[in-house]
Amino acid sequence: EAQLVESGGGWVQPGGSLKLSCAASGFSFSGSAMHWVRQAPGKGLEWIGRIRGKGNNYATEYPASVRGRFTISRDDSKNTAYLQMNRLIAEDTAIYYCSSGSGSDSLYWYFDLWGRGTLVTVSS
Amino acid sequence: DIVMTQSPDSLALSLGERATINCKSSQSVLDSSDNKNYLAWYQQRPGQPPKLLISWASTRASGVPDRFSGSGSGTDFTLTIRSLQTEDVAIYYCQQYYNIRPAFGQGTKVEFK
Numbered sequence: 083e084a085q086l087v088e089s090g091g092g093w094v095q096p097g098g099s100l101k102l103s104c105a106a107s108g109f110s111f112s113g114s115a116m117h118w119v120r121q122a123p124g125k126g127l128e129w130i131g132r133i134r135g136k137g138n139n140y141a142t143e144y145p146a147s148v149r150g151r152f153t154i155s156r157d158d159s160k161n162t163a164y165l166q167m168n169r170l171i172a173e174d175t176a177i178y179y180c181s182s183g184s185g186s187d188s189l190y191w192y193f194d195l196w197g198r199g200t201l202v203t204v205s206s
Numbered sequence: 207d208i209v210m211t212q213s214p215d216s217l218a219l220s221l222g223e224r225a226t227i228n229c230k231s232s233q234s235v236l237d238s239s240d241n242k243n244y245l246a247w248y249q250q251r252p253g254q255p256p257k258l259l260i261s262w263a264s265t266r267a268s269g270v271p272d273r274f275s276g277s278g279s280g281t282d283f284t285l286t287i288r289s290l291q292t293e294d295v296a297i298y299y300c301q302q303y304y305n306i307r308p309a310f311g312q313g314t315k316v317e318f319k
Contacts, residue, residue: 117308119256127248127256127299127310145207145307179255189306192246194267196255 084108084184084195091178091200094170102165102200104180109195112136115187116156116163120176121199128176133163135187170204177201208232208302212311218319225287227314229300234280237304244304247276247285250313251296259298260285290316 090102104116117132131144133154142154153166163180177199183191209232219225235244243263248256258267260276263283273288287294295318300311 126297126313127250127301129308129310143306181256190244190303192258192261192301192303193248193256194258194261196257198255 086180086182086195086197088178088180088197088200091202093203093205095206096171096204098170098204099166099168100170100202101167102178102180102202104163104165104197106161106163106182109182109184111161112158113187114182114185115189115191116154117181117193118152118154118163118165119179119181119193119196120174121179122173122176125176130178131165134189138187167202170202172204175202175204207307208235208305208309210300210302210309210311212298212300212314214314215312216315216317218317219290220319221292222289225285225290225294225316227285227298227300227316229278229283229285229311231281231283231302231304235302235304236280243279243283244302245276245278245283246301246303247274248299248301248310249294249296250299251293256299287316290318292318 085107087105115134118130131154134141151169156163179199181193181196184195211230213228245263247260250256264276275286297313297315
């Protein structure tokens with residue numbers, strides 16, 4: 083069964099950093115683009131970036147809201163994707179989900195696999 | 207970037223009633239090269255991650271009951287729940303994946319009257 087499990091969330095002060103992990107199993111991780119999506123408390127879903135597979139040079143893309151502060155990486159040997167978050171602000175408080183169009187490295191694909199998320203709280 | 211706008215923001219219905227949720231994109235998500243609409247719908251029950259319901263505007267994901275259907279093309283789309291069941295209480299999101307930066311609508315909350 084395909085599965086994604088996020089970890090690494092917690093409390094961090096404004097201006098701090100945090101690195102989230104997303105462990106994948108049950109599908110071809112190395113051939114899949116991996117995405118991160120967040121959801122602030124009581125709010126909707128916000129796509130915050132993706133990384134493609136080796137065949138597409140691990141290309142990354144981010145929305146303006148996090149570009150320059152957030153970095154996505156992956157380790158195919160560990161079937162794990164990462165989200166490095168720097169210069170965190172209160173507005174980054176959210177549940178962070180990793181997701182994938184399992185088996186697809188296309189730029190233009192839906193998300194049929196989601197983790198349960200990990201909560202990040204940015205507060206002094 | 208493409209902006210997705212859903213209506214209404216919330217919907218209160220009785221058991222067995224039809225639910226209709228609309229989604230409008232700021233530009234067309236229909237690719238003329240393959241005649242596909244790059245539009246998905248997700249369901250998020252309380253305390254749960256989102257779940258894919260429909261891709262390509264009208265293709266139900268595996269295991270999704272046939273009371274859920276998607277329609278529309280170009281910039282205007284609709285998710286219909288034919289006969290509302292208790293387990294359908296959730297927030298529903300549309301999403302475009304036509305652009306290299308995918309985007310979600312703001313969500314529509316479906317609850318019982």
